[in-house]
Amino acid sequence: MSDSEHLLEVNDLHVEFRLRDGIAKAINGVSFYLDERETLAILGESGSGKSVTAQAIMGILDSPPGFVTGGEVLFQGTDLEKLSPKARAKYRGPKLSMIFQDALSSLNPVFPVGWQIAEMFRVHQHMNRSDALAKAITLMEKVKIPAAKERVRAYPHQFSGGMRQRIMIAMAIALDPWLLIADEPTTALDVTVQAQIMDLLKELQEESGMGLILITHDLGVVASVADRIAVMYAGRIVESSDIRPLYANPLHPYTKGLLESVPRLDQKGQDLLAIGGLPPNLLAMPAGCPFNPRCRYAFDKCRAGEPPASEEIEPGRTAACYLAGRLEGAHA
Amino acid sequence: MGKYIIRRVLQMIPVLLGTTFLIYLLVFLLPGDPTDGRCGQRPCSPEYVASFRAEYNLDKPFIVQYLLYLGKLLHGDLGTNFYGNTVVSELAVRYPVTLKLAVMAIIIEAVVGIAAGVAAGMRKGKFVDNLITITTLVLISIPVFVIGSLAQLVLGVKWHIFPVTSTNGTFDQLILPAIVLAALNVAYAARLTRTSLVENLRADYVRTAKAKGLSALRTVGIHTLRNSLIPVITYIGASFGSLLGGAIVTERIFNVNGVGSFLFRSINTQDGVSVVGTVVVLVFVYLVVNLLVDILYGVLDPRMSRD
Numbered sequence: 001m002s003d004s005e006h007l008l009e010v011n012d013l014h015v016e017f018r019l020r021d022g023i024a025k026a027i028n029g030v031s032f033y034l035d036e037r038e039t040l041a042i043l044g045e046s047g048s049g050k051s052v053t054a055q056a057i058m059g060i061l062d063s064p065p066g067f068v069t070g071g072e073v074l075f076q077g078t079d080l081e082k083l084s085p086k087a088r089a090k091y092r093g094p095k096l097s098m099i100f101q102d103a104l105s106s107l108n109p110v111f112p113v114g115w116q117i118a119e120m121f122r123v124h125q126h127m128n129r130s131d132a133l134a135k136a137i138t139l140m141e142k143v144k145i146p147a148a149k150e151r152v153r154a155y156p157h158q159f160s161g162g163m164r165q166r167i168m169i170a171m172a173i174a175l176d177p178w179l180l181i182a183d184e185p186t187t188a189l190d191v192t193v194q195a196q197i198m199d200l201l202k203e204l205q206e207e208s209g210m211g212l213i214l215i216t217h218d219l220g221v222v223a224s225v226a227d228r229i230a231v232m233y234a235g236r237i238v239e240s241s242d243i244r245p246l247y248a249n250p251l252h253p254y255t256k257g258l259l260e261s262v263p264r265l266d267q268k269g270q271d272l273l274a275i276g277g278l279p280p281n282l283l284a285m286p287a288g289c290p291f292n293p294r295c296r297y298a299f300d301k302c303r304a305g306e307p308p309a310s311e312e313i314e315p316g317r318t319a320a321c322y323l324a325g326r327l328e329g330a331h332a
Numbered sequence: 333m334g335k336y337i338i339r340r341v342l343q344m345i346p347v348l349l350g351t352t353f354l355i356y357l358l359v360f361l362l363p364g365d366p367t368d369g370r371c372g373q374r375p376c377s378p379e380y381v382a383s384f385r386a387e388y389n390l391d392k393p394f395i396v397q398y399l400l401y402l403g404k405l406l407h408g409d410l411g412t413n414f415y416g417n418t419v420v421s422e423l424a425v426r427y428p429v430t431l432k433l434a435v436m437a438i439i440i441e442a443v444v445g446i447a448a449g450v451a452a453g454m455r456k457g458k459f460v461d462n463l464i465t466i467t468t469l470v471l472i473s474i475p476v477f478v479i480g481s482l483a484q485l486v487l488g489v490k491w492h493i494f495p496v497t498s499t500n501g502t503f504d505q506l507i508l509p510a511i512v513l514a515a516l517n518v519a520y521a522a523r524l525t526r527t528s529l530v531e532n533l534r535a536d537y538v539r540t541a542k543a544k545g546l547s548a549l550r551t552v553g554i555h556t557l558r559n560s561l562i563p564v565i566t567y568i569g570a571s572f573g574s575l576l577g578g579a580i581v582t583e584r585i586f587n588v589n590g591v592g593s594f595l596f597r598s599i600n601t602q603d604g605v606s607v608v609g610t611v612v613v614l615v616f617v618y619l620v621v622n623l624l625v626d627i628l629y630g631v632l633d634p635r636m637s638r639d
Contacts, residue, residue, distance in 0.1 A: 060542040092545030105536035109635055110558050123546055155634040
């Protein structure tokens with residue numbers, strides 16, 4: 001691997017869902033990269049395509065109806081899209097790994113948690129039953145599950161929500177992956193437990209140096225852990241930026257709207273500014289910029305033709321908006 | 333778990349009392365008299381009728397008859413029928429045949445039903461799925477006596493593949509009745525398997541299994557199937573319970589000398605003792621099988637475990 005190569009590089013990814021009602025273009029030319037030890041947050045509303053992006057990278061899209069119709073997913077220089085399904089499955093676990101939002105439904109209800117963790121070693125490393133189970137206990141201790149040895153034979157429903165997510169994490173990091181994708185890992189959890197899970201992920205990342213993609217719709221979670229952020233809207237990355245400048249000076253009206261809709265302690269008593277309207281129907285996208293019907297800055301150019309292309313506005317910051325960087329002076 | 337089983341066994345007592353009482357009452361209320369036709373073409377002499385009624389307590393009021401019967405039942409005596417044979421000995425001859433038939437049918441049901449259901453569920457909306465769905469619909473729609481008689485005619489009489497009827501309940505004689513007996517349950521088991529598999533294939537844990545890098549075979553064969561088969565195995569277990577009650581129609585068509593035909597003949601000949609005795613045994617077996625199925629359910633689905 002040469003120095004200039006990223007751990008993960010996604011170039012112009014396109015995904016569509018071939019549904020009975022038509023073709024839903026879920027991902028339309030998404031590009032980003034991630035390095036080792038780095039955390040990228042992918043932020044967006046439900047239906048913006050952030051989970052689909054993650055599943056496409058993993059190669060676990062439900063197909064049909066989901067199809068990757070273009071682009072490349074370079075992992076350490078290898079285009080995963082060009083691999084056979086079998087070869088690609090071998091990447092999942094030892095190289096890239098994923099955890100999901102709802103750990104209760106994402107763990108198999110009829111197998112003990114230890115068995116499910118041990119399965120990683122048994123399938124990928126052909127380890128025998130007892131060695132794999134011993135490894136599972138070690139992992140459960142690593143993710144700080146109390147009394148791991150006694151609980152290794154317990155079933156998912158016998159754990160609390162936070163503990164179940166820890167088990168998911170233990171399973172995902174079992175084979176020391178280079179990349180971990182966390183798809184809304186804390187959404188289903190209490191606020192205090194959310195912080196514990198985020199701390200755990202951060203700690204594991206510092207220890208192993210893996211890259212972390214954090215998919216979320218929670219700006220609060222992002223601020224504390226991410227290095228960079230990619231904001232998605234209607235299957236496109238509308239803004240990507242290092243974390244600090246984004247909060248100080250959002251380039252895209254959508255990002256600005258998201259930031260304004262977060263309650264803040266120093267602005268108590270003021271009305272929250274919600275973004276009006278709904279995300280577009282993927283089966284019937286508006287002409288021009290997909291955000292234009294909800295955008296208070298939109299002008300004629302935004303409502304026709306192709307969506308604005310993503311351009312570098314400042315070093316390390318890109319946005320897909322004709323007014324990027326000039327929002328303050330623009331006529332709202 | 334122990335407490336649960338004890339509670340379930342205790343619950344059987346009122347059920348058994350209720351069923352014996354009902355059956356006893358129904359048999360008591362049957363029109364006609366068991367001595368009819370016992371003395372050839374002429375009516376029986378009053379002396380014979382009197383002694384017959386005394387021997388079987390038929391001269392006593394209903395409730396006394398019932399209590400006397402219960403008393404004997406508690407000692408494991410199912411009674412002696414009007415032909416002088418104990419019900420226990422009558423059942424000892426026939427139950428093994430019914431059991432053999434039920435086991436054969438349940439194996440066919442489990443193997444064919446699950447295989448067909450998995451084949452359909454994996455190819456949802458494709459040709460195989462439609463073929464299996466339509467076939468099962470046909471099987472469910474046709475009454476068993478039609479399937480039975482058709483199978484007998486085509487496979488037995490015309491093509492000579494299987495014996496037409498059963499004379500002594502050997503394995504080869506029971507294959508065709510077992511297939512006919514299983515046909516309806518195969519259809520239900522296949523549909524249940526298909527639905528359950530399709531539903532589970534959409535579950536989040538299947539996506540996790542893929543994310544773990546497991547092969548498609550392992551994802552479906554171990555993770556999905558283990559979950560999908562919980563309702564199917566429960567259904568098959570429960571249907572085994574009813575198969576053990578004997579299949580009156582199928583046993584009659586193929587002349588199988590099992591509990592079903594015995595019960596049918598006993599009802600026809602007004603042999604009340606045999607009817608009540610047999611039904612008591614059948615109800616008991618049904619209750620025990622259902623208890624076993626419920627225990628099995630707890631084993632298959634840890635969320636339902638009563639520990």
